Amino acid sequence: MxxxxxxxxxxxxxxxxxxxxxxxxxxxxxxxxxxxxxxxxxxxxxxxxxxxxxxxxxxxxxxxxxxxxxxxxxxxxxxxxxxxxxxxxxxxxxxxxxxxxxxxxxxxxxxxxxxxxxxxxxxxxxxxxxxxRRIPAVTEIRNMISAGELGEIVNILVQFQCEYAADPQLPHSWRYERNRAGPGALLDIGTHAIDTARFLCGEVSEVAGAVSTISIKERFLAACSTVGHNRVELSSERRPVDNDDVMSALLRFDSGAQGLFSTSRVAIGMGNTLSFEVFGTKATARFSTQSINQYQIARFDGSGQTPFATVFNRPSSPNVGSMLPVPFDGVAVGYAEVFGFMIHDFLNAIAEGRPISDGTLLDGLRAAEVLDAIQASADNGGPVTVERSPV
Missing domain, CATH: 3.40.50.720 (NAD(P)-binding Rossmann-like Domain)
Structure with a gap:
């Protein structure tokens, strides 16, 4: 080839x-x-x-x-x-x-x-x-969970909050049409939060409940071509928005853990932020892309006021020593570099003639199954079992 x-x-x-x-x-x-x-x-x-x-x-x-x-x-x-x-x-x-x-x-x-x-x-x-998944801190927290360092996982709070659609003068596009975009914030950015939850805590078995909100109910069409989330001159014609601006859900995992999930495309001040807190019986770990080069961990000490310690990137962090040109303590890792780690993994799998291990089509399918269940729960107002295809 x-x-x-x-x-x-x-x-x-x-x-x-x-x-x-x-x-x-x-x-x-x-x-x-x-x-x-x-x-x-x-x-x-x-x-x-x-x-x-x-x-x-x-x-x-x-x-x-x-x-x-x-x-x-x-x-x-x-x-x-x-x-x-x-x-x-x-x-x-x-x-x-x-x-x-x-x-x-x-x-x-x-x-x-x-x-x-x-x-x-x-x-x-x-x-x-x-x-x-390739952010060094996220991978390191996943490795600690797998090694039992956080103990039994009790619950996770996971969010993906963006501001890109908060401006009502942003033009209407395919993103705001359910027949072309599918669910709104849920599918467009919530996919990342659901995958992160799965990456950390395993499979989701049930959506116990979900609620959605459309906060900007119509938008003007652009008067010219537009790309991404660009602001351009608007026409006088309006179109309705029929998919969610905000979606939240209560999740249950196969492990018995529970999760609180929320995603928004109209979260003023949040930019483009993935964040989570994972609570175990031995420790709690938390992370936000607003501080992408670090995570925090609190290991239970019985004091009643267990402190959080901040852990920064260092040469032994996942991907840092092998992938960065300057693999030293505290050296910043940005979005583009993390995206490059994904590309590297993809090309490496091709070179080795094997399937990729993280970010498979099965991962895409499993995320879609959870997203379908969240949307169904928001539509019918009740709990929905996640239907997982046999593999």
Whole structure:
């Protein structure tokens, strides 16, 4: 198979993929001979050209299908709007391409199941972007939980809070239409929080209850083309918003632990923040991407006022010593670098001819099953069992 790399979707997240490939390309020169940045696909020619020029891709095309059918391309990143993920991944797998799909893998568990089954029967590497698993602090907390250092996990509070849709003058787009985006904040960013909860605490068995809110009930259409969350001139035409701005849920895990989950795209002051607190019988660990280079842990000491200690990145932290150019205590790790860790893991799995271990299509499916149950609970007002497909 050719080792050309193609990115389909030249928006803001396509740039994160491009940055990751460019930064890790040289590490695979001997293991994946000919690996190169080949093509960017986007119907917005200007956007595609800007991305290609910024990161060194050889050419641009207007249709993602041209990337899938290109014999020079063997590795594809899908960074399209949510409602196009399934079509693009199905086509890439059918064409025998290695494929890395943005979250959410699909709009529903039934769609995600189709992709999982197709990927299972394929010999290529297929993955879902769950880049927050690669944050050194998050991985280290997971390792401590697995080693029993926190004791039996009692409960987790997990949130993904964003401000990107708080401005009512932000134009209407596919993100605010349930038939194209699926659930709103729940699917678009809550996917990361649910995956993090699973990564730390195992499988979710039940959604005991959920509530949703649409706080901005309609938006103006843009008067011109727009990308991502950009603010542009608005037309006088309004469209309703029919998916959630805020979603919260009470979860039960297979282990017996419980969880409080909340996600919002209208959380003023929160920027783009994943945070969690995990409470065990021996210790509590907490983390926020607002302080991405550290986590805090309180180990029970019987005093009644157990203090938290702050643990910073250090060379022995997961990914730090092997992945950063400056692997010293306290050196900052940013979003783009963590995203690059995901790209590195993907390329490493391809080079070794094996499935990726973190961020599999099964992970994408399992997250989708929980998200479906949360949405169903919010719709019917009662508890919903998470229906997990056999594997």
């Amino acid at each position: 050719s080792n050309g790399i193609g990115i389909v979707g030249a928006g803001m997240i396509g740039a994160a993929h491009a940055f990751g490939y460019r930064n890790h390309l040289s590490k695979f020169a001997s293991r994946l001979p000919g690996l190169n940045l080949t093509a960017v696909a986007d119907p917005n020619a200007t956007l595609a050209r800007q991305l290609a020029q910024s990161f060194g891709f050889s050419r641009t095309v207007s249709d993602w299908r041209e990337v899938v059918s290109d014999p020079e391309i063997g590795v594809i990143s899908v960074a399209l709007p949510n409602f196009l993920h399934v079509d693009a991944v199905e086509a890439a797998l059918a064409a025998g391409k290695h494929v890395l799909c943005e979250k959410p893998l699909a709009l529903s568990a039934s769609q995600a199941r189709r992709l999982y089954e197709q990927g299972k029967s394929s010999s290529v590497c297929a993955a879902t972007v769950f880049n927050y």
